[in-house]
Amino acid sequence: MKLDSKIPSGPLAERWKHYRSTVPLVSPANKRKLEVIVVGTGLAGASAAASLAELGYKVKTFCFQDSPRRAHSIAAQGGINAAKNYQNDGDSVYRLFYETIKGGDYRAREANVHRLAEVSASIIDQCVAQGVPFARDYGGMLDNRSFGGTQVSRTFYARGQTGQQLLLGAYSALNRQISKNQVQSFTRHEMVELVMVDGKARGIIAKNLVTGELERHSAHAVVLASGGYGNVFYLSTNAMGSNVTAAWKAHRHGALFGNPCFTQIHPTCLPQAGEYQSKLTLMSESLRNDGRVWVPSHAEDAQAIREGRLKASDLGEDRRDYYLERKYPAFGNLVPRDVASRAAKEVCDAGHGVAPTGLAVFLDFEDAIRRLGRSTISARYGNLFEMYEKITGDNPYETPMKIYPAVHYTMGGLWVDYELMTTIPGLYAIGEANFSDHGANRLGASALMQGLADGYFVLPYTMGAYLSNEIRHAAPSIDHPSFAQAELRALELQNKLLAIQGKRSAESFHRALGKIMWEYCGMARSAEGLRHALGLLESLHQEFWSDLLVPGALNSYNPELDKAHRVADFIELGRLMVWDALTREESCGGHFRVEHQTPEGEAMRHDENFAFVSAWEYHGPNADPVMHSEALNFEEVHLTQRSYK
């Protein structure tokens, strides 16, 4: 298969402008006749649905929560980047573009990333106009902060609730369209099948999660804005319901999956406390602006702390190792996420970890409180400190936080071209669900930017290229045989899950899957471990299909059945991720292969052989997936080994 990324030609900085002014348009009269399904109402889905409806398209949205406002995007804390240069500190579109490419360890497309940086400023304007209450300074201007590994302050924020405020903005725009009947919103609905007619995406089968009924919905195009798949690791910072099912159905129908192994492990999360734990909580990365990361220099001290014989405050400066400041003097505590995460794993593996499990490092605010005063620290991080205390029972004003890396974001996702279309005609993927802009590692505050860029400013244009050719066709009738077949497939799958009647809950399989993925496809990966994981996953797959126990009945409110369905897809995805990690014989960004590191233990890329996007094709749950590749051509940026020393 030849992958056509449809990158326009011409000078990089002119491409999007030129594309926009030449892309075919659909007349207002025709837009009314065109229907679009948007699966997902997070930042990407809600912004896309609202913007498409404003243009005049008829839109249907779907989400599995009870309201579009509750999508996982709501949980984003830290902020959103934009190249506004309001702080006059030298930011520009080019700088944001360059840092995103570099931060992604040169595994993203230049043209996409440049476009992202270009539209970033309009996102802020749009959100302000919607009434998003961003933080402001005393003069009434928008405030910014520097965020996770950048040297300019380009991050806009709303206390620790940036995601919620941005999402409520997009949700309000969506509500306006719902009130005008331009959008029909389906909540507590899960997409369980994609419907293809004549090789094009023409609809979905959605399950009403309250009644259990399967419904048919047709459209001229389908947009997947269904979020990331970090929950394949079971424990992650994602919301409990985040899943890969919508994207996986598309993949099974032929949509290629891009860079599945590129996972972001976030360095500042609460460590796991026990087996019962259902998720890990992120402590915003902004904490690293003022907090200092350290472990005891001597393993014996660390052990004493683990056993409760010593406290952090018992150790003087000479017995502390501020390992990030030591190893990376230029960036210190603000090194990119992948670097900070690996460094934490390294010191813990060497026996310096500080929680009873041995898997935690300190994040200490003592210096900052001394320097800036408790009230400044409380104004900056008060809500985060409170949240920490609620969960752990410890007070971070008095004792350092304990943190450990956790799975947070998936850079991989459905492969899309410049127009955000997957390899299935008429099927688009936006937001975290696609693979497009972050390469092998995402910079902090860039996911919100990408989701809203895709939804507000990119997709509404690029869909015109496809839809202008569809005006001749009515949306297919839901009585078309393809709908009946898709519905039958979905029904059979549900029945099959219910019929196993084994002994283990879906949850227990999910946990087992997570352990395999974290152990062998997590922060450090090796060919040997990955091969071993393939075997483990095969057994898990077999066990799942022979020993699963789903209580309850078919046509009813049955969350266990829905969970089992998601876990089934996660198991298949896990296998694909391992394949991808195994074949990418280099280290880059979040993907660290122990065989490929510099003598100092840093990630070593192999640009000669691996400057490409891997795009995988599905051939069945047991057959080997087939890899296609899209070469990455760097015209503007010169590839260097990242260095944060």
Next chain:
Amino acid sequence: MENQSLRLKLRVWRQASAQAKGNFETYELAAVPVHASFLEMMDLLNEQLIREGKEPVAFDHDCREGICGMCSMYINGRAHGPQRGTTTCQLHMRHFHDGETITVEPFRAAAFPILKDLAVNRSAFDRIQQAGGFVTVNTGNAPDGNAVPISKIDADEAFMSAACIGCGACVAACKNASAMLFVSAKVSQYALLPQGQPEHRDRVLSMVEAMDLEGFGHCTNTGACEAECPKGISVENISRLNRSYLIAQLSGGGTSTGTNTE
């Protein structure tokens, strides 16, 4: 405290569907870790029920970080349980004691019909927002974000109102099942910002009308909502809404001239 666990008796509301009659069932849990969250305790219960071949308890949840507003349990007679400013998912078992009997019910209100067990339908909140909880601005129409300065005080206050997570605890806590705290928080956010001015009066009237249509009760200023709100939304918002509503009614609705009622 580190590795302690609790023995608990749970009285949980079970109801097969909206139409079915519900009742309390009692379950025992032998070892709940004190550091587990309330929902993790419910996970343990469900694992136990599945092992016993029974149907697990349906309940809403998603983020488990206190921000999505999905979790909604009425615990020992209080919306989101005993800890102030805390959602059900952020409540931890260290706030309960060994041997305790805990009663768990859904959020109850006529406008929030029960779907199953502890899960209720809060779509009424969405419909109220659809009635006017927005600024009319199409994508691409916006002036520069700094074109209109907004005083830090107003921006911060608008943020405080915007912090509502739409959980519905205020309704569940109110003896009249009034949604005034929720509605007034959204109205206030826009009332405090210049972007909200042009549509202010219409918004107030149509959101209040939508609220009444949904069958929420009237506000009699008991303050129970504020006491149970996990995000500290203040009843000040209700006073602001009442003033705005009066002014909007007196002026016969229509588009405001841009004067802030504050």
